[in-house]
Amino acid sequence: MPPQFTKDEWFTEVDETDGTNLPEVPILTVTVHDDDETNKFQYKVLDDSGFGADKFTMVRNNDGTGSLKIVQPLDFENQLQSNGFRFKIQVNDKGEDNDNDKYHVAYSWVVVKLRDINDNKPQFEKSNIETTVLEDASIGNSLETFKATDPDQGGASKVSYAIDRSSDRKRQFHINENGTVTIQRSLDREETPRHQVKILAIDDGIPPKTATATLTVIVQDINDNPPTFLKDYRPVLPEYAIPRKVIEILATDDDDRSKSNGPPFTFRMDPNADDIIKASFKVESDNKGANGDGMAIVSSLRSFDREQQKEYLIPIIIKDSGTPPMAGTSTLTVVIGDINDNKMQPGSKDIFVYNYAGQSPDTEIGRVYVYDLDDWDLPDKKFYWEGLEHAQFKLDEDSGMISMKSGTHDGKYHLRFKVYDRKHTQTDVPANVTVTVKTIPHEAVMNSGSVRISGISDEDFIRVWDYKTQRLTRSKADLFKDKLASLLDIERENVDVFSVQLRRKHPPLTDIRFAAHGSPYYKPVRLNGIVLMHREDIEKDVGINITMVGIDECLYENEMCEGSCTNTLDINNLPYMVNANRTALVGVRVDVIAQCTCGARNFSTSESCRTSPCYNGGRCIEGRFGLACQCPAGYNGPRCQQTTRSFRGNGWAWYPALEMCDNSHLSFEFITRKSDGLLLYNGPIVPPESDEVMVSVTNVYLFC
Incomplete structure (x- = not known):
């Protein structure tokens, strides 16, 4: 018997293939x-x-039915295919190579409709556009317009535009809904002379597809930087030297010298310089020096006594050859x-040693001090113990440096030395040193506050010694x-200023770290x-x-890291010594390190009980499967956090x-008896002064 399709025409609707x-x-x-x-x-499809x-x-x-499968890509955007397909299929019931027996062959039509x-x-339209702009171009200035179309949905698909912020970390550019790129933040050629901004065109499909183009912005120079010293000159002029040339000074300019916005430079002493500077030094400009770039020759006009004044600051005005010219003052x-x-x-000295967790290694704690107006005469001196050497301390006879041995207990130690000066044939000049050792626990360091001072x-x-008045203070x-x-x-005994570290020498910048406690240590x-709330009083x-409260190396966006940035506290077992003649402080070496990761959700760092992961007095226990916390009553988080908090009236939590994360998500549940109230505040504690550059770490408040 012949076969017969159960339908004369078969219909199906399918998606176009994805590529x-x-x-x-x-x-x-x-x-x-x-x-x-x-x-x-x-079964088969009939060609043609x-x-x-x-x-x-x-x-x-296997059940005798036949199935239609796609063997070539289908494209709805092809105008010939967008209306679908219609073709014949056949079946014979005697297997292959029996198509000639037409009695055993049947035919049917197949209609395939294509979905977009x-x-x-x-x-x-253009995937790469290059443009130039002056670095002083105003905010809102238009640069270029990108145009993109999408063939999907019969050309009716809508395209939106965005900037890939990984190519514009400082968000200096903006693109509107029409694809026009404008300047959003000021440009600086000296910082970034060339920007490669990735422009995204995103369609409205599900899921959306994105195309990328590149806008190259070449920032052209204007003469907006004054020249400065080529390096940090600090020449030494021996005391009592007759008038002489002190130094030759070269200058540099961050602007583009190929645009004539640099040398030749001219130099002169600032006419507002102090009279003593004008009477002591002269500054001459040599326009042909430094291969035509110009240089300054600084000479002394008299001799000097270091015991009267150790250094002199000479303000020098340097002018470039730009249009218009720029001038700035550098200080020599x-x-x-x-x-x-x-x-x-004879002299005496007090040394205070903070012994971190009682585990300080052998460490230098300061030099023996004798009162001497000279301070570069160390090669002429020798230092000795007066009597027997102390068991816990060592002395370097040539430098006078005292070292404390590991394992020294807390307490006050009185050390006695004598000093010899071969230049003046002085012998046995006494020098007494009092060393106070105090253990500073790990908890104090982890809960420390910090400030940066300039x-x-x-x-x-x-x-404690005022050189100008020659008095103790x-x-x-x-x-x-x-x-x-x-x-x-x-x-006062409950406050410890346990770390003083110099961050920059010229001009000086110093980090101070401190801890305080009642019963537990106060939180940072x-x-x-x-x-911060009493900053002005403290300064006075x-x-x-104070230029920063709460030292934060991530504070300036995209400076240390591009994108996410998290501060970590690096505590070094090697102490940090500050030696200041009559006093010395041996503190804990603590550094704030900027790590380019989102610390709010980075769980890859291994934990140990040493990092004090248990909060609110929880006890840390390390086991086979990691650490766990035994928590006091009322603290039921995995690290003894308090997961609920109630407020009455104007109560708040700090x-x-x-x-700082590229993407952050914060969620909390709340229930309240009042219709409105401030739930979350993340910002400065006090309003900044109009003319100050002081910055502070923002904090989070929760009000209910």
Whole structure:
């Protein structure tokens, strides 16, 4: 009996293929009626039977049915294919090579309708555009317009535009809905002369597809930078030297010298310089020096005595040859070199040693001090113990450096030395040193507050000798400690200024780290907050200039890291010594390191009980499967956090600032009896002054 399709025409609707990716599953299954009990059905698509026949094939299934499969890509955007396909299929019931027996062959039509999918990226008219702009171009200035279209949805697809922020970390450019790129933040050729901005065109398909183009912005120079010294000159002029040439000074300019915005430079002393500077030095401009770039020759006009003044600051105005020209003032520091022309007198010194976790190694803690107006005469001196050497301390006879041995217990140690000066044949001049050793626990360091101060070195901060008045005075460290105790309303002994570290020498920048406790140690957010709220009083009473409260190397966006940035506290077992003649401080070496990761969700760093992962007095226990925390009542988080908090009236909670992450997500649940209230605040504690450059770490408040 002959076969017969159960339908004269079969219909199916399918998605166009995504590129050359063809589906494995059939798109249509056909059935055949045949009165014979045994048949060998064979199916095929008839070539040239209709448009699209070459894009499909028929296969026989185990149950005798036939399935239609796609063998070539289908493209809705092809105008010939967008209306679909119609072609014939056939079946014979005697197997292969029996098509000639027309009695055993049947035919049917297949109609395939094609559905559009989002298989095409938008297409830019121009995928690479280069433009130039002056670095002083105004905010909002238009640069170029990108145009992209999308062939999907019959050309009706909508395209939106964006900037890939990985190519514009400082968000200096903006693109609007029409594809026009404008300047969003000011440009600086000296910082970035060439920008490669990735422009994204995103269609409205599901899921959307994105195309990328590149805008190259070449920033052209204007003469907006004054020239400065080529390097940090600090010439030494020996005391009592007759008038002479001190130094030759060269200049540099960040602007583009090929645009004539640089040399030749001219130099002159600032007419507003102090009279003593004008009477002591002269500055001459040599226009032909430095191969025509110009240089300054600085000479002395008299001799100097270091014991009267150690250094002199000479303001020098440097002008470039740009249009219009730029001029700036750089300061030359002339150091008066010391000659051993004064006899020494007996001296005494106090050294305070913070022993981190009681595990300090053998460490230098400061030099033996004798009163001597000279300070470059160390090669002429020898240092000795007076009597027997102390078991816990060592002395370098040539340098006078005292070292404390590992394992030294807390307490006060009185050391006695004598000093010899071969230049003045002085012998046995006594020098007494009092060493105070105090253990600072790990908890104190982890809960420390911090400030960064400018214009004062680490030695200046702990110094008790005023060179100008030749008198003893209280150190800034002591005054700072008093002020903290007063603000926190605690005993002075409960405050530790345990780390003073010089971050930059010229001009000086110093980091101070401190801890305070009642019973437990106060949290850093509280310590920094108190300092910030009373910053002006602290600056006035202590005599310092605070430029940062809560040291944060991630504070300036994209400076240390591009994108996510997290501060980590690096505590070094090697102490940090500050030696200031009559005093010395041996503190904990603590550095804030910027790590380019999102600390809010980075769980890859291995933990140990040493990092104090358990909060609120929880006890840390390390086991086979990691660490665990035994928590006091009321603290039920995995690290003994308090996961719920209730407020009455104007109560509030104070938390550390949010981490700087490319993408952040914060969620919390709340229930309240009032209709409105401030739930979350992340910002400065006090409003900044209009003319100040002081910055502070923002903190999070929660009000209910």
